[in-house]
Amino acid sequence: MSSPFVNPLARGTPSVVNSVRVIKQWTREVLKLDDDAIVCVNELACHLPGCPPKETVVLVMQGSGSTMQASLHKPMKDIVIEDIASAFRGGGVN
Template identity: 40%
Template sequence: MRFANPFAPRDAAERAEAAARIKNWTRSALCLDDAARVLVHELACSRPNCPPRETVILIVPATDAAPFKIALHRAMRDLTENDLRRAWAGREAAP
């Protein structure tokens, strides 16, 4: 018998789909190969003047290069490919 986890996110499938989409867009925007790791996380914030959701994208290159990240003040499901391309283009040390 399996029990449902009452603490599991209710929209887990939607979040997984959004994360996969963001990973693909990131790989395309930065011309990353499959050896690089792309990690996508959505964080909640309850502090004043803080957006309710933030998406953080971390790139771990396959080489000895240092990992790097960007944070966008939107929920994963609300991000578009253009949002992501602008964010990476605006990053000073983009690879």
């Protein structure tokens, strides 16, 4: 008897949800964002040659209409707060 298939990439898995929450909180802390700022976190797969297999994109939209975006070339589960700080203070912001 085989066990049921569990999709490790499913959006509703607790590890994905938890990773998004933590990355959002770290982004708010690092950038000292107001409560009205919107932080979006997405993990993207890249199939182009030379591109990392997974990339995490953090988008910050503030009430003043300003937008910041940082691309981190690793999966969400591997992101640490130093990655967020480096991306937004360094050259990873668009």
